[in-house]
Amino acid sequence: MHPLFAPSALRPVAACVAVVAAAFPALPALAVEPFTVSDIRIEGLQRTDPGTVFAALGLRVGDLYSDDKGAAALRALFATGLFKDVRLEVEGNVLVVIVDERAVIGAVSFVGLREFDKDTLLKALRDSGIGEGLPYDRAVVDRAEQEIKRQYLSKSLYGAEVVTTVTPQERNRVAITFTMVEGDVARIREIRILGAKAFSEGTLRGLFDLRTPNWLSWYTKSDRYSRTKLNADLETLRAYYTNRGYLEFNVESAQVTISPDKQDITITVTVREGQPYTVTGVRLEGDFLGKEDEFKSLVRVKPGEAYRAEDVAETQRAFAERFGSYGYAFARVEARPQIDRERAQVMLVLAAEPQRRVYVRRINVAGNTRTRDEVVRREFRQFESSWYDGQKIKLSRDRVDRLGYFKEVSVETNEVPGAPDQVDLLINVAEKPTGNLMLGAGYSSVERVALTAAIKQENVFGSGNYLGVEVNTSRSYRTLSVSTVDPYFTADGVSRAVDVYYRTTRPLNSIANTFSLATVGSAIRFGVPFTEYDTVFVGVGVEQTRVVGNFGLPLKYITYATQYGADTTIVPVTIGWSRDDRDSGLNPTRGGLNRVNLEMSPFGDTQYLRTNLQAQRYFPLGPRFTLMLNGEVGVGSAFGGRPFPVFKYFYGGGLGSIRGFSQSSLGEIDNTGAYLGGTKRLNLNTELYVPVPGSGNDKTLRIFGFTDVGNVWGDGQKITGNSLRASVGVGLSWISPLGPLKVSYGVPVRNEPNDRIQRFQFQIGTAF
Known part of the structure; x- marks a missing residue:
């Protein structure tokens, strides 16, 4: 045995020596003769579990040690990232592993943080390798500091400073503190466009999303500089010219300068127009x-x-x-x-x-952290193992988007390596909250404040099913209902809806009264899709209506109760058709919604037919304006020699009808002064949406002007032009975090002295 390896000697084998020996076997003086490991001892551990070292070491008692195995063990131990230094030493046939652990991060904290959410920033840092319990690496911390500074720059906080402090703690731990001095936001003070001759500088500046400060800057943040936004604005400028014949238009330069105090930004764009073609x-x-x-x-x-x-x-x-x-x-x-x-x-x-014809091998879904794969896949019209069809893929993407469960939906087409005639499709989705709290209110001198509320979840447990609860506290119309919809009750896309409800109806009255119509019922209906946009609905239900109380009871209610009794049970059967080809359910700009609904009661205590027709259309007027036209007609008739049931009357006035009038205040007026509604209804609505001045091209915040025309007529009343009610007004539409919000102020322009006026109304969470 070589004297260097005598049992009485301590033979260090440094990590660098082992690596060199493995790399240069021609240096026998640095080599260690192989031996059988009788024991393995680990020294220097403070927090790391010994099992982690043994697992990475790759050597066990009884194994034959060699330089190659020693070098591999060192590399594996360093690769764990837990140690600053690792050495191997030999005492006889005992292998000694000496480690110097890296410090572990004991805490991460922030001082002066206001612009970013603390939890979001902590998660981002942890994903980058900085978090409690992770090994401390100064290089990673420095990179994180620079990235935080870049994020402040993206928020136009050019004067922001970030200082990192590392404080040693017990048991080889460190505390990392990021101290921020955020400063004030830098504002765009001036935007210049040089070289423009065909169009005025003001016209071209109006195309930009970036703007100088105005009264809406607190909401739009359009006065904060962003390189991404500037590039988008330059593309908008280029499109403006090239869509007017200036084929050779070019942006020569775009210079951004900041004041010495880092508070004011000036943007100067130089263009070359060329000539129109x-x-x-x-x-x-x-x-x-x-x-x-x-x-x-x-x-x-x-x-x-x-x-x-x-x-x-x-x-x-x-x-x-x-x-x-x-x-x-x-x-x-x-x-x-x-x-x-x-x-x-x-x-x-x-x-x-054309290149080559291909077929789709596989369809994958990504980004659906909550929604199940099948909910997305069942909307697809492009199938696996079939020829690629671009129109079906576009239709599939639109169908997934119309679900309303995702903020973004995109489809990527990827080639399959080694198979030039195959592609894979990747559906990328970004989840959004699908639960809504919907509120509505109106104010009048008679009813004061009337509230409506609903809680709904359109994607229960990611299944694609709908569950909703609605409550209405109006003095004249109170409701409690629970609804559920399974859009794919069958594999063919037949939907099933179940409703259970209790409601009381009390007509608006000029005198105090204690009576009401109380209805309890349930219904089930099925929707059968016939095309991508058309669905036919059929359903059946059971309702029981009771006349409660008698003080102030209108004459028609007394007559009806005399003929039918105080309790009435009916079995309504419904059949309907719907066609929806709007480009968006929340903020449509084109397309339309058509609906036909027939409700008939062939059985029960009364027989009647109730018909409702609706046609709604959206027209884009340029890139920023949208015109909406809506028409709705309702007609009710009875057969069997009895009058149309009063609890199925149509009502008009208020939200979704003729704004400027109190909810359910239009129609026949009883001798007691009660507003009963009627058997015929007509609504004609026009809305013109325009951007809010100062909001740029933001379509989630718009103002609108409206004109509403219509009325409700009772039995024996003729529909004439003189009997129509009309109102005009303005409103604000905002896609808020809680849902779509509409605030309107209407002024009646055709009304009668007995009409009840309610100028201010709003609703949140529902579209018109």
Whole structure:
């Protein structure tokens, strides 16, 4: 045995020596003769569990130790990130592992933090390797400090300072404290656009989301500089010019300067306009699958008009989608303008290369942390192991988006390695809260404040089912109802809805009264989809209505109770149709909603037919304005020789009807002064949405003007133009964190002396 390895000698084998020996076997003086390990001892541990060291070491008692195994053990121990230094020493046949542990983070705290949420920042730091119980690494802490500074810059806090303090604690731990001096937000004080001649500087500045401070800056934060927002504004500026014929428009430079005190920002944009061009013609080149005429019908560019980049992009997109409908997922469509500068004309050439036809191998879903995969997948019309169809994929994406469960929905098409004729689809979704607290209120001198409230969950436990509870505390109409909807009661998409409700109806009256109509009932209905937008509904229910009390009872109620009795039981059967092709359920700008609902009671104590029709349409008027038209007609009739039941009357006035009038105040007036509603109803509503001045292009906050026309008529009353009520007004629409909020102030322009006026009304959580 070599004297170096005599039992009486202590033989250190440093980590660097072992690594060098493993890398350079030609150096025998640094090598350790192999031996059988009789024991392993670990020294230097303070917090780390010995099992962690043994697991990474890779050596056990009885194993043959060699330089290669020693070097591998050192690398594995360093890779754990728990140790600053590791050494191996040998005492006889005993392997001694000597470690120097890294300090562990004992606490992370912040001083002066106001701009960011503490818990969110702690989570982000932990994801970066800085958190209680994690090994301390100064380099990681320095990088985190720089990242926090960058986040402050993104918030326009250019004077913010971040100082990191590391304080040693007992048992080799450290406390990390980030001290922030945030300072004030830097504001955009001036935006200059130089080189513009065709359009005024004020017009071009109005296109930007970035703005100088105004009265809404506290909400929009548009006066805070962001490089991302500036780039988006420059693209908007470029689109504005290129959509007006300026094909060669270019942004020469965009300079951002900040004042010495880091409080004021000046943005200077220099542009070169070029000259406007007129399109002389459009020519197709390349492979159009022998369907040139079909593709020509998709061309949006019109010869003789100014060149519009938006029309060119729309044409390219339409071509790509049409190629996609034939299975060509990677079709290339290139626009090649041929410019004649002397004549200021351009010939547009659209060159197409379909590439190859592919089919979808697999569809994956990502980002659904709460919603189940099947809820997303059942909305897809593109199937696995079938030919790629771009139109079906777009329809599928829109259907998932219309669920209302996600803030964002996107679809990625990824090639399959080694399979040029296959692709995988990845559906990326971002969850959003699907529970809503809905509130509504109105104020009048008679009813004072009337409240409505509802709690609903549109995606219970991620199943896609709906559950809702509604409460109404109005003096004239009180409700307690529970509803549940299973949108996929069957695999074919047939929905099932169940309602259980109790409501009391008391007409508005000029005298105190104690009577009401109390209705308790339940219903079940099914929805059968016939197309992507059309659904037919059928249902049946059971209702019992009782006339409660007698003081101040209207004559019609007395007559009805005499003929039918104080208690009435009916079995209503419903059938309906709905078509909804709006682009959004919360903030629609185009499309429409059409509904037909028939309710008939062929059995029970009374027989009647109640019909309700609604047509609603949205029209975009440019990129920032939206016009909404809504019409609703209701008609009720009885058969069997008896009058139409008073508890099925239509009501009008107030929210969702004729604003400016009290809720349910329109219609027939009894001899007691009670507002009974009627058997016929007409609502015509017009709303024009415009952006709030100072809000830029924010569509979640808009003001609107409205005109409402309509009324309710009783038996024997004729629908005439003179009997119509009308109101005009203004309002505010805001997609708030609690849901859509509408505040309106209406002024009646056609009314009668007996009408009840309620000018101010609002609702939150429901659309019109």
